Amino acid sequence: MPRIRPSTLIKAYQENPLLPLLLKECRTLESARNELRWLREHALRTSQTRQPQTTTPWRTYLSSICRQRSRGYPLQYILGDQPFGDLEILCRPGVLIPRPDTESYVLQAAKLVEQIALEKLSGNKEDKEDKEDSDTTNVPQSKPLQILDLCTGTGCITLLLHALLSPRFNLRITGIDISPAALSLARKNLAHNLQAGHLTHRASTDIKFHRADIMAVNPSSNGTPTIENLLGEYVAAEESDHDHERDQDSSPRELECDLLISNPPYISTADFRNGTTARSVRLFEPRLALVPAPRPHLTTTADVRPEDIFYDRILDISYRLRSKVTVLECGDIQQAERVVSMHTSMAPPAEFRVQIWPWAEEDMAFYGFHSSGGSRCVIIQRV
Amino acid sequence: MLQCGRFMRQPLRFSLQPFLRRSLHTDLGVSPVLLTRARLLAAEHAKLSTRLADSFDAKIAKRAGELAPSAAILKEWDTANESISELKALLEDPETDAELHSLATEDLETSRQALPSLSDRLKKSLIPRHPFADLPCLVEIRPGAGGDEAGLFAYEMMRMYMTLCSRKGLRPTILKQDVEDGPSEDRLLEAVIEVEADGAYDILRTESGVHRVQRVPATETKGRTHTSAVSVMVLPSFPESGSASDHALNFDDPTSDYYIDPQEVRVEKMRAGGAGGQHVNKTESAIRLTHIPTNTVVSMQDERSQHANRRTAWQMLRAKIAEARQEAREQELVQLRRGAMGGVAKMGRGDKIRTYNYGQSRCTDHRSGITLHNLDDVLAGGDGLESVMDSVRTWISDREVEAMVAEEMAKAEEQEKKEAKQRKK
Numbered sequence: 001m002p003r004i005r006p007s008t009l010i011k012a013y014q015e016n017p018l019l020p021l022l023l024k025e026c027r028t029l030e031s032a033r034n035e036l037r038w039l040r041e042h043a044l045r046t047s048q049t050r051q052p053q054t055t056t057p058w059r060t061y062l063s064s065i066c067r068q069r070s071r072g073y074p075l076q077y078i079l080g081d082q083p084f085g086d087l088e089i090l091c092r093p094g095v096l097i098p099r100p101d102t103e104s105y106v107l108q109a110a111k112l113v114e115q116i117a118l119e120k121l122s123g124n125k126e127d128k129e130d131k132e133d134s135d136t137t138n139v140p141q142s143k144p145l146q147i148l149d150l151c152t153g154t155g156c157i158t159l160l161l162h163a164l165l166s167p168r169f170n171l172r173i174t175g176i177d178i179s180p181a182a183l184s185l186a187r188k189n190l191a192h193n194l195q196a197g198h199l200t201h202r203a204s205t206d207i208k209f210h211r212a213d214i215m216a217v218n219p220s221s222n223g224t225p226t227i228e229n230l231l232g233e234y235v236a237a238e239e240s241d242h243d244h245e246r247d248q249d250s251s252p253r254e255l256e257c258d259l260l261i262s263n264p265p266y267i268s269t270a271d272f273r274n275g276t277t278a279r280s281v282r283l284f285e286p287r288l289a290l291v292p293a294p295r296p297h298l299t300t301t302a303d304v305r306p307e308d309i310f311y312d313r314i315l316d317i318s319y320r321l322r323s324k325v326t327v328l329e330c331g332d333i334q335q336a337e338r339v340v341s342m343h344t345s346m347a348p349p350a351e352f353r354v355q356i357w358p359w360a361e362e363d364m365a366f367y368g369f370h371s372s373g374g375s376r377c378v379i380i381q382r383v
Numbered sequence: 384m385l386q387c388g389r390f391m392r393q394p395l396r397f398s399l400q401p402f403l404r405r406s407l408h409t410d411l412g413v414s415p416v417l418l419t420r421a422r423l424l425a426a427e428h429a430k431l432s433t434r435l436a437d438s439f440d441a442k443i444a445k446r447a448g449e450l451a452p453s454a455a456i457l458k459e460w461d462t463a464n465e466s467i468s469e470l471k472a473l474l475e476d477p478e479t480d481a482e483l484h485s486l487a488t489e490d491l492e493t494s495r496q497a498l499p500s501l502s503d504r505l506k507k508s509l510i511p512r513h514p515f516a517d518l519p520c521l522v523e524i525r526p527g528a529g530g531d532e533a534g535l536f537a538y539e540m541m542r543m544y545m546t547l548c549s550r551k552g553l554r555p556t557i558l559k560q561d562v563e564d565g566p567s568e569d570r571l572l573e574a575v576i577e578v579e580a581d582g583a584y585d586i587l588r589t590e591s592g593v594h595r596v597q598r599v600p601a602t603e604t605k606g607r608t609h610t611s612a613v614s615v616m617v618l619p620s621f622p623e624s625g626s627a628s629d630h631a632l633n634f635d636d637p638t639s640d641y642y643i644d645p646q647e648v649r650v651e652k653m654r655a656g657g658a659g660g661q662h663v664n665k666t667e668s669a670i671r672l673t674h675i676p677t678n679t680v681v682s683m684q685d686e687r688s689q690h691a692n693r694r695t696a697w698q699m700l701r702a703k704i705a706e707a708r709q710e711a712r713e714q715e716l717v718q719l720r721r722g723a724m725g726g727v728a729k730m731g732r733g734d735k736i737r738t739y740n741y742g743q744s745r746c747t748d749h750r751s752g753i754t755l756h757n758l759d760d761v762l763a764g765g766d767g768l769e770s771v772m773d774s775v776r777t778w779i780s781d782r783e784v785e786a787m788v789a790e791e792m793a794k795a796e797e798q799e800k801k802e803a804k805q806r807k808k
Contacts, residue, residue, distance in 0.1 A: 026666070026667070028667075030669065030684065031665075031666065031667045031669070034666075034667075034668075034669070034684055034685075035666060038687060074664055075666045076664070076666075082687070083686070083687055083688030083690065083691065084688075084690075085690060086690075096661070097664055099659075099660060099661065099664070100668070100689045100690075101659055101660050102660075103689075103690060263661075265661075266660075266661065267661055267662060271658075271662065276658045276662055277658070277661075277662045277663075278658075278662065278663045278664060280664055281661070281662065281663060281664050285664070289661075290661050329660065330660075331658070331659075331660050331661065331662065332658070332659075332660075367650075374658075374659035374660070375658075375659040375660030375661075375662075
């Protein structure tokens with residue numbers, strides 16, 4: 001990281017004595033100015049809403065949060081939220097803060113799912129043309145899209161997918177996480193965005209958050225359900241809903257999933273320590289959500305790097321669920337390529353179309369990714 | 384004669400006089416070319432109305448709605464003319480008795496008085512509507528020459544338009560407010576106000592241009608008066624993508640005049656390289672768009688969400704390019720007309736349009752020539768500002784009528800020439 005020039009520091013100090021504090025984290029004057037503006041607005045707002053006698057004056061509060069920020073404490077934990085699409089996602093210490101990269105992947109995934117579902121719909125329409133065009137007008141009455149979000153954290157992906165897809169489709173979205181703190185925040189976020197009017201009222205019934213350890217194969221001793229337990233229930237619920245349909249096709253229903261999306265922990269222990277991971281992230285965000293914990297019992301994954309173990313497991317789940325689209329966020333292009341090769345070694349490549357996104361130069365520019373070190377996602381599509 | 388008499392009787396209330404004279408100084412009659420145009424439009428309106436009675440079509444209904452006012456005014460104008468000629472006949476008739484005679488004289492007087500305003504309205508209804516007239520708008524305010532003082536005045540102008548818009552119920556929001564480096568909040572580098580109400584473009588388009596301020600700035604120590612400038616640009620704000628029912632304004636449609644090819648726009652996120660994703664938590668959300676062919680640059684950093692900044696930046700880029708394209712088209716028309724009109728009547732955005740003089744507490748608009756000696760009220764976005772804007776609107780429509788007459792006359796001449804040629808053959 002290049003050193004901040006003393007002249008910049010002096011200039012910042014002359015502008016506002018609090019700016020040099022913020023410059024430590026922001027590195028550029030423009031971004032420090034913006035942060036100071038947001039922090040000032042936050043300080044003024046809190047001083048207005050709280051009882052005046054119990055709080056410190058807003059200027060004192062502002063300088064204390066600026067000092068906190070200079071130690072690397074994340075802005076989103078101070079302000080309490082982060083915009084994500086059109087939603088407002090609450091952020092609390094102990095739960096990973098949503099990143100703009102993830103926002104772009106979710107928008108792309110929603111676009112893809114919508115495209116596939118509409119193609120299928122128009123295909124069905126051609127099959128039974130005598131039924132008139134009733135099924136295009138009644139889209140929300142059609143069979144719900146099944147979406148599974150593994151490692152949901154704040155619930156940002158789940159909620160944004162609902163906001164994007166609910167106008168045209170019936171949905172059933174399940175968010176899964178191992179951390180109880182994350183799950184309670186995810187539920188809070190659902191309520192918060194419902195109340196703010198960012199989500200339609202259907203969200204309260206369409207969205208479910210469940211606790212599960214997706215890495216555990218056998219029911220673990222500490223009582224955390226495995227993904228198998230959970231998916232067993234998930235499928236059972238499905239079948240009781242569709243009991244009358246089962247009579248028609250006598251074969252047992254297969255597990256189904258239209259989209260499996262995940263932003264799992266993917267940072268290697270080396271990258272966590274060597275400066276690739278920013279200080280603010282390393283010190284204040286939960287390691288659980290960043291670095292995959294080593295699993296001694298998983299002996300079969302000898303050729304899988306420790307930072308990639310989640311992908312190994314999630315790919316396996318996606319095959320079993322016959323997921324139509326799988327979207328996995330990766331740390332950088334090398335990791336994305338490793339995930340692709342894992343996929344090709346695990347499944348017959350003829351059945352799938354795989355891409356690393358954003359790959360094309362203009363996509364990267366359009367969505368603001370930098371071509372070398374930036375994150376990517378792998379999109380696997382069953383054809 | 385008659386017009387002079389009318390002016391003598393009318394009390395001159397305040398200093399609106401110069402603009403009043405200008406606006407009414409159009410000849411009593413409507414020139415024949417305009418009348419034929421009006422008749423054509425009225426005929427079209429009648430035809431469309433009968434067609435609408437049979438079957439409803441949104442497009443036809445829209446066109447008919449546009450034509451309705453001129454058709455109605457033409458009818459009024461016709462009845463007024465008819466009644467005048469009837470009254471005249473009555474007066475000339477020697478058999479009319481004295482009582483009826485005096486009544487007819489009175490009636491004739493009132494009808495004649497109504498006629499000029501009617502023909503004025505008729506002319507104005509013939510002006511083709513501005514393509515952006517129904518849209519909401521963005522108001523961009525930037526300081527020009529004059530350093531700090533220009534920035535300070537730009538801030539005051541922003542407040543002026545904010546209060547004007549909220550007073551008129553036009554829902555203004557500040558999209559962007561960049562202030563100069565330094566401790567003060569009130570030295571603007573650039574501000575953009577979004578005025579969400581439909582038709583706001585038409586209301587505010589009188590404000591595009593360079594505004595000049597003459598005063599002793601707060602930063603001046605020796606009491607000298609400075610002159611500085613602030614430029615204001617009123618841009619159309621397009622509705623969110625796809626929802627636009629109007630084909631011509633749908634910017635997603637490649638055949639539309641206002642379409643922007645995404646390939647021609649360079650997007651820069653002002654963010655350094657390095658790791659991304661979970662590795663970092665950058666709060667930098669600024670974004671910059673560059674339209675390469677025209678080198679139009681828009682940057683946004685006000686919101687914490689990159690998504691929101693990107694959307695606003697695109698909205699502003701579209702607005703700027705649409706305005707520039709519209710301007711270019713108007714310029715072309717001016718070039719075409721120049722022969723007929725003998726000069727340029729249009730004031731571009733580069734022209735000085737208004738002066739705010741603090742020493743004399745005066746606000747003068749250089750287009751309509753109006754001067755108000757109540758600067759405080761103007762700067763507070765009050766009735767003063769509105770009356771200035773009204774006078775400019777009248778001025779603009781007068782210019783448009785002139786241009787239209789010139790154009791129609793040129794067309795008619797050409798038509799005649801063609802016919803003459805054919806006859807020769």
